[in-house]
Amino acid sequence: TLLQYASNKNASEHIVYLLEVYRLAIQSFASARPYLTTECEDVLLVLGRLVLSCFELLLSVSENELPCETWVLFLQSLQESHDALLEFGNNNLQILVHVTKEGVWKNPILLKILSQQPVETEEVNKLIAQEGPFFLQMRIKHLLKSNCIPQATALSKLCAESKEISNVSSFQQAYITCLCSILPNEDAIKEIAKVDCKEVLDIICNLESEGQDNTAFVLCTTYLTQQLQTASVYCSWELTLFWSKLQRRIDPSVDTFLERCRQFGVIAKTQQHLFCLIRVIQTEVSNLCFLC
Known part of the structure; x- marks a missing residue:
């Protein structure tokens, strides 16, 4: 298959062949569209996943790394596929077409945010309207994976505070995750303390389910410490219980656990x-005692 063919290439060629895989896959979908029914949810789901996967690849690729003819062919094919799908009222490729034409990391508003320059609310809203929440989530994940914490923090914070996004929970979690990575920064502690305790508990659960126990533990410990210092008892039992389980998981030592409880x-x-x-x-x- 194309994917197997691409994966057999060496690292320097890998990206080029993967991009070709996505180009052909999207092109094939557009060609087959007249014979597909939208009554089946999987039809549009396949295209949506193709778009997101392709964008994920492009986030880690510089245009300079690609042969000029490869990039030009990709852009041309993407536009043709987009035009073909538009005839059936399908604009799933619109954002990808726009982003690739402009340059994946060249949006002027995005560059201002990543360089931590002041941005107007209207500018942020414009970026959200252009890219949508899914693309922005993938940008933040890529920045976190690349250890670009200040940039991920800035972007996730603006998205989490935006009224243009109906569900900001994933952005809030990303923002809190960024803050946890720069603790014990005082500003980060204050920002975490502003979050509702139930929301913090949800984030802790999500982090656990994603295998991020250390981040969950840092968040839980930080928030519990703030509660103890400010005498806030909202969800105190749930928070303490979560902390105890995470503490024992991170460090099974009973002596350490008892010492932390004493502190x-x-x-x-x-x-x-x-x-x-x-x-x-x-x-x-x-x-x-039961184990003994």
Whole structure:
């Protein structure tokens, strides 16, 4: 198959052949579109996934890395496929066409955000309208993977605060993840403390499910510390329970666990927090006795 063919090439050629795979796949879909029915959800789902996968590849590729003829052929083929699909009222390729013509990382508003220059709300809204939440999510994931934390922080924060995006939970999680990576920065701690506790618990659960236990633990510990210091008891039991499970998972040592509980007890300002700490200690001790 094309994918197998592409994967057999060496690293320097790999991107070129993968791009050709996506070009041919999108072109083939456009050619087959007259014979497909939109009553089947999988039809548009296939195209949507192709577009996102192709964009993910392009995020990590510089145009300078590609032979000129390869890039020109890709752009031409993409435009032709887009035109063909438009005849059936399908504009799934529109964003990809726009982004590739402009340059994947050359949008002037995006460049301002990534360079942490001031941007107007109207500019952010324009970028969101041009790219949509899925493309922006992929940009943030790529920036995080590339360890471009300040850039990922700036972009995720603006998206999380935008009223143009109906569901900002993924952007909020990305923003909090960025903040956790720069702790114990005081500004980061203050930003995390602003988030509703239930939302923090949801983010912790999501991070756990994604295998990001360390980030979940850092977030949980930071938020619990703030609660103890400010005497906030909202969702205190759930937060303490989450922390205890993560602490034991990160470091199974009972002595370490008890010492951390003691440290939390010292800064706790409410009886409720102390009772929560006592309960998790009792639970862990009971589990230990059961194992013995």
